[in-house]
Amino acid sequence: MTLRNRRPRPLSNLPTIFVDEVGITLGNIADAASGAITPTLRIGVTGLSRAGKTIFITALIHNLLSGATLPGFQAMTQGRLIGAQLTEHPDNATPRFAYENHLAALLGTPPTWPESTRRISQVRLTLRYQSDRWLKNRMGLSTLNLDIVDYPGEWLLDLPLLSKSFRQWSDEALDLAQRPNREEEATPFLEALKATDTMAQADETAAETLALAFTQYLRASKQDARALSTLPPGRFLMPGDLEGSPALTFAPLPKPSHAPRSNSLYAMLERRFEAYKTVVIRPFFRDHFARLDRQIVLVDALRALNAGPEAVSDLENALTSVLACYRQGRVNPISRILNRRIDKILFAATKADLLHHTSHAKLEAILNRLVMNATRRARFAGAQTQSLAIAAIRATREGRIKDNGDTLDTIIGTPEQGQVLGDTTYDGETEIALFPGDLPDSPESLFKTDESTPELNFLRFLPPTDLQRSETGEPIFPNIRLDRAIDYLIGDKLQ
Structure with missing residues (x-):
């Protein structure tokens, strides 16, 4: 869209932005006051759907509570971490992360993966440790409150909407819907749009019809066959307690031929778009997002690889948009009271257990390519980043298998019921050895549609059943580099 066609942001939005900033500052002051005796570290955990947010948080909490051996977590290997316990969170307005329910699902008979993140939640862990600094150590044991905030990555894709008008968002959304890689999923919505007179009298049934068709298109684009990621508004995919509300009953509309009347369908949906920003996006940004200290972004790169180059490119665009929203950079203890910023970001390619360990370095290289633009921006702002x-x-x-004289590195596990590979549909009981394929040496090849694109086979497997036990009898879940992730996120705060 050319600059002369852009509609200016209404002046009425500016006081709201100012009020948001005041609210953020007051929230930071309140956090600082409550942490005057016991410091608090707020870590955001996000990722697009099925990236493994719930599993990551459950595993993190369980390992810290049970005292499991984590070789890469220095405070533990040095014997300085005394213990951890769940404590009451001071924010009574935000749902608590249901750790106990998620753990029960993983330890059930049979074990199942816990339900995915559908709304924001949080939980507080209080850690007791011995500092390795002489003066601090002389004062006895130290305490750190670790607040973990779990929220859907789809909601982050909404934050750029704050600076867009309904017209701008509609142009972008319709442009995406008309692209060849979305044609099949978007056609029913586009046909419903053509059959609707958007300049006619506002009608609730027409609004609901368009909103439903638009939502179905977004959800279809999210399925494994497409695995697309750039699909705002995020609450259309994960509405939470707002499902069915007017703030979620709108859709993008084509540019009108003349100024719409205030009682037209177009004007009604435009008002609902603005209400979505006011009721949904701003409170999330003000009350949660802008008050984080550190962030882990979980990325299901393998799902995008399974879907092909278009899904990989779309995932890169989504991650770049997501990370552009963060307030990043270093702050000193004084300025942190008024202006909280994220000083560390961890990008984690999840589900590394679907690959043999010999491919993990390639997976990290792919992740680095996906977040390259986001990482540059974060480092320029002064934040540290790492990929795992x-x-x-x-x-x-x-394991290993022989195939036509070749030795192949494989993974062994039980695919979930209904998983399909070739002509085989798995029953959820049969253990298999699978060669998932070779990741390319160059991540750039994954963005190109040509004959050299590797054939990859990634399935969803059931949780492990034969678990080891700690000295106290607690079940221990096997993991890959969870210890290094924990050390990066909180290790320096336990010194």
């Missing part, structure tokens, strides 16, 4: 290939709970083990 992880599996918070490992569902497979490794």
